[in-house]
Amino acid sequence: MSTIIETRNVHRVFGLNGMTVEAVRGISLAVQAGEFVAIVGPSGSGKSSLLHMLGAMDRASQGEVLFEGQDLARLGDGQRTDLRASKIGFVFQTFNLMPTLNVYENIEIAMRLGGVPRRERRQRTGDLLAKVGLTQRARHLPRHLSGGERQRVAIARALANRPRLLLADEPTGNLDSRTGTGILELLRAVCSQDGQTVIIVTHDFRAASYADRVLVLRDGRIRGETRLQGDLDTHQVLGQLLELELG
Numbered sequence: 001m002s003t004i005i006e007t008r009n010v011h012r013v014f015g016l017n018g019m020t021v022e023a024v025r026g027i028s029l030a031v032q033a034g035e036f037v038a039i040v041g042p043s044g045s046g047k048s049s050l051l052h053m054l055g056a057m058d059r060a061s062q063g064e065v066l067f068e069g070q071d072l073a074r075l076g077d078g079q080r081t082d083l084r085a086s087k088i089g090f091v092f093q094t095f096n097l098m099p100t101l102n103v104y105e106n107i108e109i110a111m112r113l114g115g116v117p118r119r120e121r122r123q124r125t126g127d128l129l130a131k132v133g134l135t136q137r138a139r140h141l142p143r144h145l146s147g148g149e150r151q152r153v154a155i156a157r158a159l160a161n162r163p164r165l166l167l168a169d170e171p172t173g174n175l176d177s178r179t180g181t182g183i184l185e186l187l188r189a190v191c192s193q194d195g196q197t198v199i200i201v202t203h204d205f206r207a208a209s210y211a212d213r214v215l216v217l218r219d220g221r222i223r224g225e226t227r228l229q230g231d232l233d234t235h236q237v238l239g240q241l242l243e244l245e246l247g
């Protein structure tokens with residue numbers, strides 16, 4: 001197995017109105033290609049801040065983030081944009097869909113940026129719409145969709161270029177449990193069939209139970225880590241996480 005993404009003592013400090021917030025305080029982690037990792041932790045513990053750095057969306061204040069062994073701090077803005085377009089898929093906590101593009105176009109545009117030929121774009125967009133259950137919504141604008149439907153468009157868009165690394169911030173946050181299960185199964189299939197790597201941030205222990213490994217964050221640090229083997233039910237995962245929290 002090879003490491004796809006790694007951080008070494010990474011920090012992120014935000015300055016706002018003369019105040020500083022240390023959102024991430026020295027995190028070192030390594031994720032192997034093909035792994036499914038869940039990051040859990042209370043609100044404000046630095047989960048999104050960490051995920052943005054892993055996805056080359058934001059730069060570390062200190063420490064290193066290495067993607068396939070390459071230090072992201074050494075890349076210029078253009079190279080970071082290329083990396084994001086070709087190898088990383090990102091599902092934002094707030095979706096960030098293009099409001100004037102319909103569902104189909106929101107997914108397809110990611111492939112245009114990734115240089116996928118037209119015929120293949122059409123094929124893949126259709127497949128992705130079916131996978132996330134939105135074929136009937138292809139011509140709708142984001143504002144005419146429910147929160148959960150927008151979430152699924154954002155996931156389809158992030159998968160469009162078959163990224164080596166998929167990062168998703170609360171991918172089931174707006175979904176009912178049945179749709180959420182469908183999305184989690186899709187993410188797990190992406191790992192096991194296509195060898196892609198998935199890292200999700202979640203509050204949801206049921207979502208975490210789909211991962212191979214769960215990292216628990218608190219106050220910008222990794223507080224604990226647990227490996228999940230086989231199909232665990234939510235109670236077992238919750239039990240293991242509580243042990244980490246208390247232990």
Ligand SMILES: Nc1ncnc2c1ncn2[C@@H]1O[C@H](COP(=O)(O)OP(=O)(O)OP(=O)(O)O)[C@@H](O)[C@H]1O
Nearest residue numbers: 014015016021023042043044045046047048049050
């Ligand atoms: N752009 C920013 N400017 C200033 N402070 C920020 C910024 N982004 C995050 N923070 C602060 O950093 C801390 C961690 O935020 P972050 O969004 O990473 O938490 P989180 O674990 O994702 O929380 P949630 O579960 O609520 O999404 C918080 O105290 C937040 O207010």
Ligand SMILES: [Mg+2]
Nearest residue numbers: 047048093169
């Ligand atoms: Mg967050």
